[in-house]
Amino acid sequence: MPRLYGIVMLLCAVVQLVTGIRQYRKDRKTEDEPVDSNVKRSRLLSSRNVALGFLVIFLYVFFMKSLGFCISSTIMLICLSNLMLPSTVDRKKAQPIIILIAIVLPILAYLFFKKVVFMALPGGPFLNDII
Amino acid sequence: MLESFGIGLQAIATPLGILIILLGTIVGIVFGAVPGLSATTAIVLCLPLTYKMSSINGMALLISLFIGGISGGLVSAILTRIPGTPSSVATTWDGYPMTQKGEGIKALGIGIAASFFGTIFSIIVLIIAAPSLARVAIQFGAYEYFAVAVFSITMMASLSEKSMSKGLISGLLGCMFATVGMDPVGSTKRYTLGIRSMMSGFNILPVLVGLFAVCEIISYIGKARDSKGFETVEVNMSGVKGMGFTLREFWGQKWNLLRSAVIGCIIGILPGIGASTSNVMAYTVAKKSSKHPEKFGTGIIDGIVASEAANNASIGGAMVPLLALGIPGDSVTALLLGGLTMKGITAGPLLFVQNVDLVYSIFIAMVIASVLMLLIEFYGLRVFAKLLSLPKYYMLPVIFLFCIIGAYGVHNNIFDVWTVLVFGAVGFLFSKLDIPASPFILGFIIGPLAEANLRRGLMLSKGSFIPFLQSPIAIVFFVLAIISVAASTYSNYRKKNA
Numbered sequence: 001m002p003r004l005y006g007i008v009m010l011l012c013a014v015v016q017l018v019t020g021i022r023q024y025r026k027d028r029k030t031e032d033e034p035v036d037s038n039v040k041r042s043r044l045l046s047s048r049n050v051a052l053g054f055l056v057i058f059l060y061v062f063f064m065k066s067l068g069f070c071i072s073s074t075i076m077l078i079c080l081s082n083l084m085l086p087s088t089v090d091r092k093k094a095q096p097i098i099i100l101i102a103i104v105l106p107i108l109a110y111l112f113f114k115k116v117v118f119m120a121l122p123g124g125p126f127l128n129d130i131i
Numbered sequence: 132m133l134e135s136f137g138i139g140l141q142a143i144a145t146p147l148g149i150l151i152i153l154l155g156t157i158v159g160i161v162f163g164a165v166p167g168l169s170a171t172t173a174i175v176l177c178l179p180l181t182y183k184m185s186s187i188n189g190m191a192l193l194i195s196l197f198i199g200g201i202s203g204g205l206v207s208a209i210l211t212r213i214p215g216t217p218s219s220v221a222t223t224w225d226g227y228p229m230t231q232k233g234e235g236i237k238a239l240g241i242g243i244a245a246s247f248f249g250t251i252f253s254i255i256v257l258i259i260a261a262p263s264l265a266r267v268a269i270q271f272g273a274y275e276y277f278a279v280a281v282f283s284i285t286m287m288a289s290l291s292e293k294s295m296s297k298g299l300i301s302g303l304l305g306c307m308f309a310t311v312g313m314d315p316v317g318s319t320k321r322y323t324l325g326i327r328s329m330m331s332g333f334n335i336l337p338v339l340v341g342l343f344a345v346c347e348i349i350s351y352i353g354k355a356r357d358s359k360g361f362e363t364v365e366v367n368m369s370g371v372k373g374m375g376f377t378l379r380e381f382w383g384q385k386w387n388l389l390r391s392a393v394i395g396c397i398i399g400i401l402p403g404i405g406a407s408t409s410n411v412m413a414y415t416v417a418k419k420s421s422k423h424p425e426k427f428g429t430g431i432i433d434g435i436v437a438s439e440a441a442n443n444a445s446i447g448g449a450m451v452p453l454l455a456l457g458i459p460g461d462s463v464t465a466l467l468l469g470g471l472t473m474k475g476i477t478a479g480p481l482l483f484v485q486n487v488d489l490v491y492s493i494f495i496a497m498v499i500a501s502v503l504m505l506l507i508e509f510y511g512l513r514v515f516a517k518l519l520s521l522p523k524y525y526m527l528p529v530i531f532l533f534c535i536i537g538a539y540g541v542h543n544n545i546f547d548v549w550t551v552l553v554f555g556a557v558g559f560l561f562s563k564l565d566i567p568a569s570p571f572i573l574g575f576i577i578g579p580l581a582e583a584n585l586r587r588g589l590m591l592s593k594g595s596f597i598p599f600l601q602s603p604i605a606i607v608f609f610v611l612a613i614i615s616v617a618a619s620t621y622s623n624y625r626k627k628n629a
Contacts, residue, residue: 001582001585002310002321005307005310005578006307008303009299009300009303009307012296012299012300012303013296015296016296016297019294047353049353050352050559052352053349053352054349054555054556054559057345057552057555058552060535061545061549061551064548065545076532077528077532080527080528080531081524081525081528083352083355084351084352084355084523084524084527084528085355085524086355086524089522094524097525098525101525101529106532109532117176119540119543120543121539122545
């Protein structure tokens with residue numbers, strides 16, 4: 001069955017390739033407008049932030065078992081919230097709320113899921129001994 | 132029948148019974164609304180609570196969790212483009228665009244009303260036709276299920292308007308990822324890479340969370356820096372009356388509601404296929420039947436109505452084989468069957484004779500839960516509107532946290548959390564390459580069904596394809612599949628040459 005899926009996907013890929021080449025030849029005839037340097041800088045920053053976002057999530061999952069759910073989630077929430085802050089928002093004013101949510105929410109979630117729902121999230125090196 | 136209703140009403144309409152249904156509906160809605168949690172999770176967690184309850188109260192709790200859970204998915208689907216449950220995937224396609232246009236309340240209101248209609252319609256079908264419909268469903272064998280799967284797969288063509296080849300690639304990738312794990316017929320390992328956790332394959336919940344939630348979060352991170360005020364959505368409640376839509380608008384959706392509810396019922400009755408398929412199917416059929424199919428996906432109520440009516444209608448449909456034959460229609464009804472077994476009750480034809488009070492109590496509990504769901508979500512509209520005013524840089528990371536908890540909770544295994552990350556990357560790649568994600572989900576769900584039934588059918592027919600074309604039910608679905616592909620191809624051809 002996977003072989004059948006692969007063969008059909010190959011056929012679709014050939015169709016897509018032909019369509020793509022035709023579209024490229026059509027687009028090549030129209031001249032590209034020069035890109036503004038501010039737009040270039042903005043795109044670069046956006047790509048950097050996307051890469052950072054993936055890195056934060058990757059590290060969060062990687063360290064979840066060793067650091068525990070609470071610590072890793074706190075760090076993740078602080079990093080992701082800061083990555084999502086628009087340039088129009090005052091970062092210093094937003095930090096106290098971000099840090100408060102990042103510390104309180106994972107602890108509450110951990111306690112709720114452990115004590116009420118009986119679902120044990122990774123406790124890490126400290127929490128399993130305390131609770 | 133009236134006497135049986137009287138017996139059922141007497142059994143369930145006690146203060147404790149009503150309170151249990153109310154709590155079950157509220158918890159179900161909350162679990163359905165939070166991405167990563169679902170009706171299945173809610174029922175699994177509350178099943179131990181039913182040990183000490185009577186059979187009637189226990190089943191009433193589980194049923195109300197089911198109804199609340201399926202309906203609750205529309206809240207996050209509409210407000211954040213992250214479906215709360217797999218049964219609300221299609222709701223995101225028009226629900227979120229409506230929120231972006233400032234019509235979030237209208238989207239929620241019409242979704243709630245469509246959910247209510249779908250549930251009540253399917254309950255009526257369940258009450259009137261349970262034994263007869265179950266007799267039809269039992270005739271579905273491997274050949275018929277394969278034909279249904281082929282018809283469902285042709286929906287991929289309709290879901291990929293811009294480029295059919297990209298849509299098919301997406302759908303086939305979904306089918307490919309679904310082959311990871313143990314072969315359903317021969318039990319051989321496929322693409323497990325020597326990792327033990329991969330032997331059970333990828334679970335739908337982490338895949339969904341990754342494709343939608345992670346992709347949405349990463350996309351937002353990419354845009355956030357230069358955003359000027361789009362981190363919150365302004366919702367003007369001053370002109371909103373009732374549920375945000377007019378009676379005329381609702382009446383204009385009557386055929387869409389009816390058709391989608393019928394689709395949901397039929398899909399729900401067939402064991403093995405559930406609300407996660409019915410919402411996509413109903414949406415696609417609504418789009419094909421519409422005079423303005425190009426408006427679907429831009430934020431119109433038709434898409435939401437189709438999706439929500441169908442997914443809630445699957446509830447009553449799924450109860451048909453459960454009660455009449457003792458065969459669960461989907462994972463949730465499998466848990467309900469577990470609940471009945473725990474009480475020493477055997478589901479099947481004798482249930483209607485030996486436990487009439489239980490059967491009719493279940494019907495009445497479903498009606499009461501539907502009404503409570505409507506009231507809770509109606510009065511919750513203003514609360515949901517407040518959620519929209521929360522900045523996304525606070526809301527999205529918190530939603531992501533609950534998504535991770537939900538994904539981890541599937542098997543209490545960190546592998547499912549890695550799955551979220553992997554499919555998040557896949558979803559982001561799809562968005563950059565303009566490849567639609569919806570056919571991927573359809574392929575992921577339907578692929579295993581198609582493969583298992585094709586192989587079972589070939590084993591039964593000793594390698595011959597002829598029996599597939601000798602079943603009248605299968606022929607009907609194959610013809611529908613051909614018509615569906617031909618209509619999509621013709622429609623695309625006309626658009627390109629217009």
